[in-house]
Amino acid sequence: MKNMLLRFTLNGKPMEGTTQPNKRMLDVLRGDLSLTGTKEGCAVGECGACTVILNGEPVASCLVAAGQMQGAEVLTIEGMSETLIGSVLQDCFVEGDAVQCGFCTPGFIMTAYALLLKNPHPTREEIREAVAGNICRCTGYIPIVNAIEQAGIRILEE
Ligand code: FES
Ligand code: FES
Known part of the structure; x- marks a missing residue:
């Protein structure tokens, strides 16, 4: 397949480079741009x-x-932490013991960021639904739901 000139905005900055159109976005971010905060778990869209x-x-x-x-x-975990929602989420995850091994954390935080952007004060049920596609092997999920709920409350108070 022919290379393409790819132009996009990454964490608020314009980017330009040559790539294969069928290359995975994950490989562009982690491999070509060294943004390794985004993790690879299952590689098939399930984790x-x-x-x-x-x-x-x-x-x-x-x-x-x-x-x-x-x-x-495109917004990755590296750029998200510079936003208000992102920094509050990170604080709430750490304070609420929602991070153990940490492998799942960037994915959860990105999903939570998208939720809080649209719905700043979600119910616990809405939080559970939003993160249904994210898998955590360590926490049992309750601290994660608590952290996202807490972040919503804190953002409303800011
Ligand atoms: S690595 Fe993409 S969903 Fe698991
Ligand atoms: S904290 Fe280890 S997988 Fe979630």
Whole structure:
């Protein structure tokens, strides 16, 4: 397949480079751009560890092709921490013991970021639904739901 010139916005900055259109977005981010905060777990769209925000929606970057990034706004865990929602989420995850091994954490935080962007004060049920595609082997999920709920409350108070 022919290479393409890819132009997109990454964490608020314009990016341009040559790539294969069928290369996985996860490989563009982790391999080409050294943004290793985005994790690879299952590689088949089932664990949520590779979640990033593409045009405002959380996506599994292991299932997105580089060609689909053309002209898009992409936010990764590295850029998210510079936003208000992102920094509050990170604080609430740490304070609420929602991080153990940490492998799943970037994916959960990106999914939670997308939720809070649209729905700043979600119910616990809405939080559970939003993170249903993210897998955590360590925490039992309750601290994660608590942390996202707490972040929503704190953001409303800011
Ligand atoms: S690595 Fe993409 S969903 Fe698991
Ligand atoms: S904290 Fe270890 S997988 Fe979630």
